[in-house]
Amino acid sequence: MTTAPDGALHVLPDGTLELVSHAVRRQRIVHSTDLFATGNRTLADAIGDRRPLVIYTPAVERWYGDRLHRYLTEYCPHGFDAMLLDRAEHSKTLSAVEMICKRAAEAGLRRTSPMVAIGGGICTDLVGLAAAVFRRGVPHLKVPTTLIGLVDAGIGTKNAVNHAGRKSLVGTFYPPEMTILDPAFIRSLPRRHVANGMAEVAKLATVTDAYLFEVLERSGATLVRTQLGQPQADAIAVIERAVHGMLDELAGNLYEHVYQRAMDFGHTFSPYFETASRHTVLHGEAVAMDIALSAALAAEIGILAPSDRDRILGCLRALGLESTWPGTDCHALRDSLTAVREHRDGALNLCLPVGIGAHTFIGQHDFDLTILKRAHAWLQPGQLVARRPTADVRALS
Ligand SMILES: NC(=O)c1ccc[n+]([C@@H]2O[C@H](COP(=O)([O-])OP(=O)(O)OC[C@H]3O[C@@H](n4cnc5c(N)ncnc54)[C@H](O)[C@@H]3O)[C@@H](O)[C@H]2O)c1
Ligand SMILES: [Zn+2]
Numbered sequence: 001m002t003t004a005p006d007g008a009l010h011v012l013p014d015g016t017l018e019l020v021s022h023a024v025r026r027q028r029i030v031h032s033t034d035l036f037a038t039g040n041r042t043l044a045d046a047i048g049d050r051r052p053l054v055i056y057t058p059a060v061e062r063w064y065g066d067r068l069h070r071y072l073t074e075y076c077p078h079g080f081d082a083m084l085l086d087r088a089e090h091s092k093t094l095s096a097v098e099m100i101c102k103r104a105a106e107a108g109l110r111r112t113s114p115m116v117a118i119g120g121g122i123c124t125d126l127v128g129l130a131a132a133v134f135r136r137g138v139p140h141l142k143v144p145t146t147l148i149g150l151v152d153a154g155i156g157t158k159n160a161v162n163h164a165g166r167k168s169l170v171g172t173f174y175p176p177e178m179t180i181l182d183p184a185f186i187r188s189l190p191r192r193h194v195a196n197g198m199a200e201v202a203k204l205a206t207v208t209d210a211y212l213f214e215v216l217e218r219s220g221a222t223l224v225r226t227q228l229g230q231p232q233a234d235a236i237a238v239i240e241r242a243v244h245g246m247l248d249e250l251a252g253n254l255y256e257h258v259y260q261r262a263m264d265f266g267h268t269f270s271p272y273f274e275t276a277s278r279h280t281v282l283h284g285e286a287v288a289m290d291i292a293l294s295a296a297l298a299a300e301i302g303i304l305a306p307s308d309r310d311r312i313l314g315c316l317r318a319l320g321l322e323s324t325w326p327g328t329d330c331h332a333l334r335d336s337l338t339a340v341r342e343h344r345d346g347a348l349n350l351c352l353p354v355g356i357g358a359h360t361f362i363g364q365h366d367f368d369l370t371i372l373k374r375a376h377a378w379l380q381p382g383q384l385v386a387r388r389p390t391a392d393v394r395a396l397s
Pocket of ligand 1: 283
């Protein structure tokens, strides 16, 4: 508990009163294995002397429920409250946040007692938002159990729900006290969801980390097939480099006051694929489609060598990720960018690869439909053969 003042009152020369917040937020990201094993005190120590509300998903209940309940019974000195949260992307909405708040009120969750989220990105996002608004903010801990959670959703400071037909429209920046990363959860994760998580790793690798990209090219298919079991060294490299790389990118821009973010790569066209497919395309799958389209666009305008475009498409294919959604309508895809521009305060700030592990930003206001269509044509089945790109940078810049 800090005793340092967390704000100050200033009187400006014109008499205006100004309150300044000095609040510092700290988030610890720790690694652990076999989290619910007797003797593993990582989660117990994170909860400490508080009575938590533990919120977990049906998959966690099915695979780890008995061990989790035994663990909490043994290690929570004042007991615990529990809530099973069964939500999918189409129901990742404010009503779920309300349900969590209702359960927290019933449990009499105190101001310093944590909500503990154990599940995939949907669970950690919902609990993060509920923790931010319940009593205007209670602590929370995140225990991601999917690959997306381990390398992305669980380690950042953001949370959000879908609203008014828009992906992630309502949310907060509200870091958890601690995120505990246990890759052993991936052993029970269905392969589709392993590939789904690999898309976020591919996003980071493509634009910032050529070494990680080579690991994915070399071992991505095996890593997905073995649920990150083999090859072990590459599994460790994937998690460690992805987590470290992501946090490194986030650190200088935690509240996203800079709109040119490499981590937005793969997240410009992806909301369209997710929403237009009515969420039959998963988040990571949509990110992969965005990566593929971005690579094709970059090659189309002449800033990415066709050989690198083909490496990117080949890497996604090896991970078992599709390069586009069959129902794609390029007009609607282009129109969906209006919402993205709104979110980035008026400019698209499109992150595009200019090589493996390198990127640039293109901040155009109007997107040329012809180029978008030409790039998308590369992503139809049977069209992945190299051809001369028709460079027209002016139309995009
Ligand atoms: N806040 C952020 O910064 C951020 C970043 C990336 C993604 N996200 C969000 O995360 C969500 C996607 O996350 P997700 O892919 O984890 O989805 P998810 O939470 O739906 O989990 C995927 C599936 O895996 C199952 N599952 C979870 N853990 C399991 C395990 N260990 N064993 C077996 N089955 C398991 C779940 O029941 C579910 O069916 C999206 O809503 C996305 O917007 C948020
Ligand atoms: Zn994402």
